[in-house]
Amino acid sequence: MNAAAGLELAGLDLADIPGRIQSEVERAIQRSIKGVEYFSASGPSLGSTPKDILHARGTLNLYHYRPVEDEIYRVPILIVMATTNRGYILDMVPGQSFIEFLLKRGYDVYMLDWSAPKPEEKSLRMEDYVLDFIPDCVRRVQQDSGETDITVIGYCFGGVLSLLYGSIFADGPMKNLICFTTPVDFREMKLFQNFADRRYFDVDRLIESVGNVPPEMILSSFEMLRPASRAAGQVQLWENIWNDEFVKSYRMFDRWATDTLPLAGEYFRDITKDLMWDNKLYNGTMSVGGRPADIANIKVPILHAVAEHDHIVPYDAARHLIAKVGSQDKEEVMLKGGHVSLVAGANAIRRLWPKLDSWLGGRSI
Amino acid sequence: MADKSNDPVAIWQTMVGEMEKGFNSFANQAMASPEFSKVVNQVGSASAGAQKQLGELMEKYLVSMNLPSRAQMIGMAERLQSIEGQLNEIKVLLRQMNAVSGMTQDSVATAPKPPRTKRPTTPPPSGEPK
Numbered sequence: 001m002n003a004a005a006g007l008e009l010a011g012l013d014l015a016d017i018p019g020r021i022q023s024e025v026e027r028a029i030q031r032s033i034k035g036v037e038y039f040s041a042s043g044p045s046l047g048s049t050p051k052d053i054l055h056a057r058g059t060l061n062l063y064h065y066r067p068v069e070d071e072i073y074r075v076p077i078l079i080v081m082a083t084t085n086r087g088y089i090l091d092m093v094p095g096q097s098f099i100e101f102l103l104k105r106g107y108d109v110y111m112l113d114w115s116a117p118k119p120e121e122k123s124l125r126m127e128d129y130v131l132d133f134i135p136d137c138v139r140r141v142q143q144d145s146g147e148t149d150i151t152v153i154g155y156c157f158g159g160v161l162s163l164l165y166g167s168i169f170a171d172g173p174m175k176n177l178i179c180f181t182t183p184v185d186f187r188e189m190k191l192f193q194n195f196a197d198r199r200y201f202d203v204d205r206l207i208e209s210v211g212n213v214p215p216e217m218i219l220s221s222f223e224m225l226r227p228a229s230r231a232a233g234q235v236q237l238w239e240n241i242w243n244d245e246f247v248k249s250y251r252m253f254d255r256w257a258t259d260t261l262p263l264a265g266e267y268f269r270d271i272t273k274d275l276m277w278d279n280k281l282y283n284g285t286m287s288v289g290g291r292p293a294d295i296a297n298i299k300v301p302i303l304h305a306v307a308e309h310d311h312i313v314p315y316d317a318a319r320h321l322i323a324k325v326g327s328q329d330k331e332e333v334m335l336k337g338g339h340v341s342l343v344a345g346a347n348a349i350r351r352l353w354p355k356l357d358s359w360l361g362g363r364s365i
Numbered sequence: 366m367a368d369k370s371n372d373p374v375a376i377w378q379t380m381v382g383e384m385e386k387g388f389n390s391f392a393n394q395a396m397a398s399p400e401f402s403k404v405v406n407q408v409g410s411a412s413a414g415a416q417k418q419l420g421e422l423m424e425k426y427l428v429s430m431n432l433p434s435r436a437q438m439i440g441m442a443e444r445l446q447s448i449e450g451q452l453n454e455i456k457v458l459l460r461q462m463n464a465v466s467g468m469t470q471d472s473v474a475t476a477p478k479p480p481r482t483k484r485p486t487t488p489p490p491s492g493e494p495k
Contacts, residue, residue, distance in 0.1 A: 024374070052456075052457070052460075053453045053456075054453075054457060055450075055453070055454075055457075056446070056449065056450045056453055057450060058446075067478070067479050069479060069483070070479050071479055071480055071481075071482055071483040072479045072480070072481055072483050073481065073483045074481040074482070074483075106483040108481070118439055118442075118443060119436070119439060120439075120443075145481075147481065190397060191393060191396055191397065194396060194397055194398075194399070194401065194402045195396075195402060195405065195406075197399060197402040197403075197406070199399070199402075199403075200399075200402050200403045200405075200406040200407070201402070201406045202406070202410060205410060205413075206409070206410065206413055209410075209413040209414055209416070209417045210413050210416065210417065217409075224392075224396065225393070226389045227388065227389060227392045228384070228385045228388035228389050228392070229385060229389065231385075232381055232382070232384070232385035235381050236378075236381070239378070358485075361485030361486075362485050364483075364485075365483075365484055365485070
């Protein structure tokens with residue numbers, strides 16, 4: 001058998017080889033050109049949907065996004081962002097922005113986003129977030145919108161804060177609650193549990209040493225869940241650096257993922273002891289500032305969106321939410337994707353956003 | 366047409382993907398052990414302590430060099446942030462006053478709010494008021 005016949009047998013069409021070589025050479029050239037561009041140019045501008053700052057106080061920022069439709073739903077939305085990350089994951093670039101999607105579907109959107117807590121804010125506790133920051137923002141949204149009812153959307157730990165808020169302020173004004181990938185059973189966050197093993201993890205000493213938990217530590221703990229993924233992502237970037245769309249998307253998500261926020265020391269201590277160690281949210285024994293916060297008190301319509309391949313909040317940690325809330329009108333929807341791709345990117349545009357709109361529209365009138 | 370299973374680029378990409386999965390899985394198993402937690406927390410604790418001492422030393426050094434310390438810079442940033450916050454409050458108040466008085470200096474800010482009368486195109490869910 002000659003070499004040509006061998007190649008044909010191996011599934012390679014000889015007629016394709018020159019074209020294939022040419023294509024690979026072109027890509028190699030493009031990689032060199034685009035590689036230089038990559039390091040010399042900044043990434044796309046993120047979080048650019050027009051908005052006004054309604055209120056800013058320390059770590060708290062309350063934004064109001066300018067409505068774009070002539071007619072909007074009666075009930076405004078307050079998005080509560082996770083305290084570890086920036087809110088622009090929900091407002092990447094036009095066409096890939098959850099906020100823009102909501103505005104175009106006629107919702108009035110507010111966001112409670114976080115800045116890095118300052119060293120003097122290390123004494124912020126869970127009660128500051130749940131009994132002060134969220135109620136304060138809710139009041140301001142009511143005042144600005146002129147409406148009493150509010151839909152709250154919480155992403156990841158923003159979902160936990162929203163659950164705690166909803167369970168304490170069960171008589172209103174929250175009308176609907178939507179949680180994205182929100183953990184309830186913290187025993188099931190296996191690796192985080194191991195990192196925070198109470199036999200070896202001295203949270204008191206850590207907080208005493210560092211004040212606020214540095215963002216590098218938060219980022220490392222996230223990256224340790226998939227230690228090879230950063231390196232593999234860079235290999236993928238190099239392979240696809242000729243592809244502008246790929247590079248744009250990579251830069252957006254990479255920038256967001258590494259733009260981690262520090263956590264206020266006392267707040268981190270509360271999370272570690274009450275949630276990671278004592279699993280109080282799951283056990284129904286959680287209290288915030290001395291007020292019982294049992295999620296069974298929540299009676300409003302609730303939608304919980306979880307991701308099939310979420311490595312940060314595994315399904316086993318999130319699945320009890322719907323069973324434990326006291327609502328009659330409740331739904332869990334599991335969608336393909338991971339912790340981030342559930343809410344942003346092509347996957348979210350196709351799956352989560354339309355689902356959310358069809359669920360929320362009728363409940364926003 | 367070349368078979369994708371024999372395409373060297375596709376093979377390479379699959380291999381990278383599989384290696385990533387394999388390494389992540391192996392590392393996750395290793396990280397789930399109590400020994401790992403013990404070592405990581407010992408290292409983390411030592412590093413946090415060292416970081417604190419270094420910070421204190423640096424603070425003293427900056428004072429001796431008559432340079433602003435981190436705490437002073439943070440204080441300045443705090444004051445700027447407080448001023449920024451107050452400006453935002455004033456901006457919101459001005460916008461509200463403009464809206465009430467019907468002034469149209471800033472067409473976006475003073476644009477009348479859209480009516481809250483929108484209805485979904487799909488029927489409301491069962492159990493909700495129609």
